Amino acid sequence: xxxxxxxxxxxxxxxxxxxxxxxxxxxxxxxxxxxxxxxxxxxxxxxxxxxxxxxxxxxxxxxxxxxxxxxxxxxxxxxxxxxxxxxxxxxxxxxxxxxxxxxxxxxxxxxxxxxxxxxxxxxxxxxxxxxxxxxxxxxxxxxxxxxxxxxxxxxxxxxxxxxxxxxxxxxxxxxxxxxxxxxxxxxxxxxxxxxxxxxxx
Amino acid sequence: xxxxxxxxxxxxxxxxxxxxxxxxxxxxxxxxxxxxxxxxxxxxxxxxxxxxxxxxxxxxxxxxxxxxxxxxxxxxxxxxxxxxxxxxxxxxxxxxxxxxxxxxxxxxxxxxxxxxxxxxxxxxxxxxxxxxxxxxxxxxxxxxxxxxxxxxxxxxxxxxxxxxxxxxxxxxxxxxxxxxxxxxxxxxxxxxxxxxxxxxx
Numbered sequence: 001x002x003x004x005x006x007x008x009x010x011x012x013x014x015x016x017x018x019x020x021x022x023x024x025x026x027x028x029x030x031x032x033x034x035x036x037x038x039x040x041x042x043x044x045x046x047x048x049x050x051x052x053x054x055x056x057x058x059x060x061x062x063x064x065x066x067x068x069x070x071x072x073x074x075x076x077x078x079x080x081x082x083x084x085x086x087x088x089x090x091x092x093x094x095x096x097x098x099x100x101x102x103x104x105x106x107x108x109x110x111x112x113x114x115x116x117x118x119x120x121x122x123x124x125x126x127x128x129x130x131x132x133x134x135x136x137x138x139x140x141x142x143x144x145x146x147x148x149x150x151x152x153x154x155x156x157x158x159x160x161x162x163x164x165x166x167x168x169x170x171x172x173x174x175x176x177x178x179x180x181x182x183x184x185x186x187x188x189x190x191x192x193x194x195x196x197x198x199x200x201x
Numbered sequence: 202x203x204x205x206x207x208x209x210x211x212x213x214x215x216x217x218x219x220x221x222x223x224x225x226x227x228x229x230x231x232x233x234x235x236x237x238x239x240x241x242x243x244x245x246x247x248x249x250x251x252x253x254x255x256x257x258x259x260x261x262x263x264x265x266x267x268x269x270x271x272x273x274x275x276x277x278x279x280x281x282x283x284x285x286x287x288x289x290x291x292x293x294x295x296x297x298x299x300x301x302x303x304x305x306x307x308x309x310x311x312x313x314x315x316x317x318x319x320x321x322x323x324x325x326x327x328x329x330x331x332x333x334x335x336x337x338x339x340x341x342x343x344x345x346x347x348x349x350x351x352x353x354x355x356x357x358x359x360x361x362x363x364x365x366x367x368x369x370x371x372x373x374x375x376x377x378x379x380x381x382x383x384x385x386x387x388x389x390x391x392x393x394x395x396x397x398x399x400x401x402x
Contacts, residue, residue, distance in 0.1 A: 123392070129402045158402050166387065167395040179390050186367065186387035189380055191324070194368040201330045201359050 005193050007094040008184060009116050010034075010101045011109045014124030015154035017136040019170050023124060024103060026177035031184070035093045036101045040066065043081035056086075074104065074111035085112075099184065106160040113163060120187050122180060123164040127171045129154075206394050208295040209385065210317050211235075211302045212310045215325030216355035218337040220371050224325060225304060227378035232385070236294045237302045241267065244282035257287075275305065275312035286313075300385065307361040314364060321388050323381060324365040328372045330355075 014020040028036055041055045042063050051057045058066075063082045066072055075084030085102060093100045102112065112119050126132040132154060136147045161167065166183050170176040187193070215221040229237055242256045243264050252258045259267075264283045267273055276285030286303060294301045303313065313320050327333040333355060337348045362368065367384050371377040388394070 125395075125398050127398070155402055158399050161392060161399055164392050166390040167392050167398060168390055169395070169398055179386060182383040182386035183390055185380060185383035189323075189367040189369055189384055191362060191365050191368050194326075194370070197326050197328070197368060197370055198359050198362055201356055 005097065005188075005196065007035075007096065007098040007100055008187055008193075009090065009094060009112070009119040010099060010184065011112050011119055011121045012101060012103050012124065012180075013106055013109050013121070013157070013164070014170075015126075015132060015157050016150045017132055017139070017154075018124050018126050019135070019173060019176075020103065020124050022173050023168075023170055023176045023180070024101070026173050027180050028101075030177060030181060031099075034099045034101050036103075037085060037090055039083055039085055039104075040072075040075075041081060041083045043083075073115060074108040076105075076107055106157050106163070110160065110163055120166070120183065121164040122166045122168055122183060123161050124168050124170050124176065125161075127169055206298065206397065208236075208297065208299040208301055209388055209394075210291065210295060210313070210320040211300060211385065212313050212320055212322045213302060213304050213325065213381075214307055214310050214322070214358070214365070215371075216327075216333060216358055217351045218333055218340070218355075219325050219327050220336070220374065220377075221304065221325050223374050224369075224371055224377045224381070225302070227374050228381050229302075231378060231382060232300075235300045235302050237304075238286060238291055240284055240286055240305075241273075241276075242282060242284045244284075274316060275309040277306075277308060307358050307364070311361065311364055321367070321384065322365040323367045323369055323384060324362050325369050325371050325377065326362075328370055 012020060012024065024036070028034060038052060039055055040058055040063060042058060042060045045051065045055070045057050049055065060082070063084065066084065066086070067075065071086060071088055072084040073087040073090060075082055085104065085108070090100050104112070109121055113121060126135065133151060136142065136150055142150070168176050168179045168183075213221060213225065225237070229235060239253060240256055241259055241264060243259060243261045246252065246256070246258050250256065261283070264285065267285065267287070268276065272287060272289055273285040274288040274291060276283055286305065286309070291301050305313070310322055314322060327336065334352060337343065337351055343351070369377050369380045369384075
């Protein structure tokens with residue numbers, strides 16, 4: 001068989017309430033070869049969160065050292081806490097031919113695109129914006145004010161959709177995961193990723 | 202549900218002996234919604250060939266009238282016979298939201314790309330060039346001289362592979378067809394083809 005090419009860097013974004021975590025779980029259960037990148041953060045773990053699973057929890061000093069060492073692919077600060085993606089781990093996986101999945105928001109995705117033009121950017125949308133509103137209300141965990149804030153944020157995020165290569169519609173979770181799997185298969189078939197099959201002819 | 206977008210124009214090319222017809226049959230049996238475009242030709246039907254199935258058989262005068270009327274998306278002349286693709290039929294299908302598949306060689310594909318930048322160009326390759334040679338010899342229908350001619354032609358075609366979006370490896374027919382289906386699914390998910398999901402937000 002031909003030599004293994006480099007792994008694919010995959011960025012998934014989507015508005016709050018679209019069901020992104022569920023789609024990612026489904027995707028990772030189907031494509032167990034994908035490495036899901038766990039972000040670093042300086043915020044405190046919430047109940048039920050485990051270090052190395054939900055996040056790598058580090059101190060502010062440790063995080064700032066990573067920034068100084070240029071160890072981060074992208075990072076951002078929200079409500080006095082840092083969130084970021086380690087470049088080192090991702091590079092190792094990609095070099096080993098392993099596909100890497102990042103779950104990051106639109107600003108982070110734009111930074112990844114700038115640094116890694118070959119990254120595949122996928123934005124998950126609901127079947128309609130009205131449906132997103134219904135889903136956020138159905139969760140019934142947030143106050144109306146919070147929900148309206150999330151919808152405003154979603155509208156802002158939608159303005160950045162043109163930066164994404166693909167839109168996956170989360171109507172049914174399994175169908176959305178299947179679409180992402182098809183996208184990854186197709187990206188693997190891109191001529192530039194398969195030149196090893198035609199070299200030396 | 203959201204309004205149907207335009208159909209996708211798909212171009213399949215590949216060297217003689219790669220097994221393209223078999224892959225296409227498999228693909229069309231899985232994706233019965235795809236319209237397979239039948240070419241027009243001025244050559245005589247061979248035994249077993251039916252008008253409208255293998256080709257639309259027309260006279261030289263009829264073909265030249267189609268050229269004059271600019272009814273062809275692409276055409277070429279081989280060994281004193283014309284071969285071409287009708288623009289009219291394809292346009293009707295695409296406008297109706299139907300995906301259209303063309304089986305054409307590299308020069309024709311380049312013409313389609315020039316006229317339809319959104320067309321998806323897929324080149325089918327064997328697992329290796331040695332395997333292509335083995336397959337051509339295994340058919341045992343051609344003389345060595347003819348086989349060497351086909352291999353020379355294949356090498357020329359390989360020089361045009363950079364014009365193709367995707368390379369599909371025909372190691373196993375079903376896997377090759379599955380890859381093409383994944384490519385078509387992914388192309389349908391392209392942001393530009395799904396803007397109807399985010400309009401008016």
